Amino acid sequence: MTGLDLETARKVLDSQPFSALLGARITAFGDGGATLEIDGREELRQQNGFMHGGVLAYAADNALTFAAGTALGPAVLTGGFSIQYLRPATGVALVARALVVHTGRRQAVARCDLFTVDAGGAETLCAVAQGTVLNASSS
Incomplete structure (x- = not known):
């Protein structure tokens, strides 16, 4: 365990200007998981009214990284990720729930x-x- 808590995770998220621009908030953090939420505002939609894929990619990236931070500590960076879009994102909000499936000394999946x-x-x-x-920190 890293000793990090939800309040600390919220401070980290709030310190990211891009996250503030999107209005992202972290609603769960700990035990290998993290949940990020974003309201489905008009300015985050593409021309067909669906939430832009870039917003979904941002949410996945940050949720994955926060989840890994519960296992690796606060000094983490995304090494890479892939995303598969299953259906258009409609609705009033987006929720990204991430969970660590493997942790090593230098990385987490x-x-x-x-x-x-x-x-x-x-x-x-x-x-x-x-x-x-x-x-x-191990680089």
């Missing part, structure tokens, strides 16, 4: 499920991602 949330609170899986996060 995590997966992330991304859901859209409708006005009634129902979630629909819209994308899945997997990534490798590196311990930056």
